Amino acid sequence: MVNPVRVVAVACAGLxxxxxxxxxxxxxxxAETDRQSTTLADAIGYPRxxxxxxLARAALATPLGxxxxxSVLLAEDLAHEGPEDPMARLVWRIHRDAYDxxxxxxxxxxxxxxxxxxxxxxxxEPSRVACPEDxxxxxxxxxxxRGIPSDFAPALETALGALPGTPGEAEARxxxxxxxxxxxxxxxxxxxxxxxxxxxxxxxGDVGVALSANTGGDGDCVMGxxxxxxxxxxxxxxxxxxxxxxxxxxxxxxATS
Numbered sequence: 001m002v003n004p005v006r007v008v009a010v011a012c013a014g015l016x017x018x019x020x021x022x023x024x025x026x027x028x029x030x031a032e033t034d035r036q037s038t039t040l041a042d043a044i045g046y047p048r049x050x051x052x053x054x055l056a057r058a059a060l061a062t063p064l065g066x067x068x069x070x071s072v073l074l075a076e077d078l079a080h081e082g083p084e085d086p087m088a089r090l091v092w093r094i095h096r097d098a099y100d101x102x103x104x105x106x107x108x109x110x111x112x113x114x115x116x117x118x119x120x121x122x123x124x125e126p127s128r129v130a131c132p133e134d135x136x137x138x139x140x141x142x143x144x145x146r147g148i149p150s151d152f153a154p155a156l157e158t159a160l161g162a163l164p165g166t167p168g169e170a171e172a173r174x175x176x177x178x179x180x181x182x183x184x185x186x187x188x189x190x191x192x193x194x195x196x197x198x199x200x201x202x203x204x205g206d207v208g209v210a211l212s213a214n215t216g217g218d219g220d221c222v223m224g225x226x227x228x229x230x231x232x233x234x235x236x237x238x239x240x241x242x243x244x245x246x247x248x249x250x251x252x253x254x255a256t257s
Contacts, residue, residue, distance in 0.1 A: 027128035029111035033094045037113040037126040040064055040092075045121025052077045052088035054141040055117055058147070059092060060140070069095035071137035073112065086116040086123050093131055148196050148213050148220050148235075154208060155179050157233045163226065166205050166227045173200040176209055201250035205229075208254025222246035225256065 044058035052075040059065045059072055074091035091114045098108040113126035159179035163172055177198045197213040211222040224233040236246060246252060 019207050025155060027112070027130055028109040029094075029113070029128045030096075033096065033111040033113075034126075034128075036064055036094060037092070037111075037115070038211075041115045041117075041122040041126050045117060048090075048119055049117075051256075052090065054167050055088055055090055056138055056140040057143070059090065064094075069097070073132065073135040073137065074114075075138045075140060078116070080118070083119040086118055088117045090117070091113055091129065091135075093135070148211055148222050149181065151181050152196070152211060152222055153224075153235060155181055156211065156222060157231055159206060160209065160224050160226045160231045160233070163207060167202060167207065169200050169202045172202055172207055172209075173198055176200065180211075199248075199250040201254050203256065206254060208250040208252075210248050211249045212248045223248070223253040223256070226251050227254070 040059060040062060043062055044055055046056075049055045049058055056072045056075040060070075063068055065072075070092065072073060072090060072092045074089065076089045078086050078089055079223045080087045091112060094111045096106075096109050096111065099106040112129050112131040114129045115126040116123040157181070159176045162179075163175060167175070180195070180198075183195050194213075196213050199210040199212060201208045205226075206228070207226045209224040211224075213220040221236040222233065223236065224231070226232075236248065
């Protein structure tokens with residue numbers, strides 16, 4: 001009769017050897033690189049990133065990502081339909097130098113991890129994978145600059161002066177947007193700058209305009225107003241803006257004395 005205890009023990013030993021063989025032969029790493037990778041995946045999952053390049057930028061901006069031994073090897077966008085479907089995959093490498101304390105020696109190794117992300121963060125904990133031999137570190141393109149160029153102010157002044165006596169808000173907004181310079185293209189990256197939001201408020205014949213450099217309205221701002229036929233344009237920077245300071249809104253532009 002077969003001893004059931006021995007069968008269980010042999011089976012468990014076999015599973016242990018198999019799992020050790022998988023990790024030992026194809027995927028280096030240890031408890032510390034596992035912890036680092038899990039922490040990194042959690043950190044870059046929020047704020048939400050729009051694509052794999054955004055996740056790679058976020059990873060490289062962390063303390064781990066900025067260390068000499070870290071590199072992103074793959075940043076791949078995945079076909080998806082809903083927000084809970086995996087939309088991007090990253091593979092990164094953590095290099096560990098050899099360590100010799102005199103009584104303990106640890107050889108150098110490269111630990112690589114793969115993790116998929118949906119729009120809410122990492123789908124699962126990073127998994128160890130074999131490091132590709134010929135991988136080239138990924139350098140994601142920088143984000144387009146959000147500042148408002150200096151030539152927007154005179155363009156806004158001209159647009160305000162050319163508006164009809166009592167324009168509608170949609171008419172004024174379209175006229176201002178059409179008068180602004182085209183987005184500039186970075187000659188190195190080929191990326192166009194992000195155009196500012198055009199906010200307009202009309203009160204009779206008076207018009208207030210705010211050009212906001214980002215969607216939150218708390219970046220650089222150019223304001224303009226036409227009151228009683230007189231046109232004035234001015235700029236605000238981050239020192240002037242914020243919850244306790246001046247808002248970058250068309251209403252604020254029109255109310256400014």
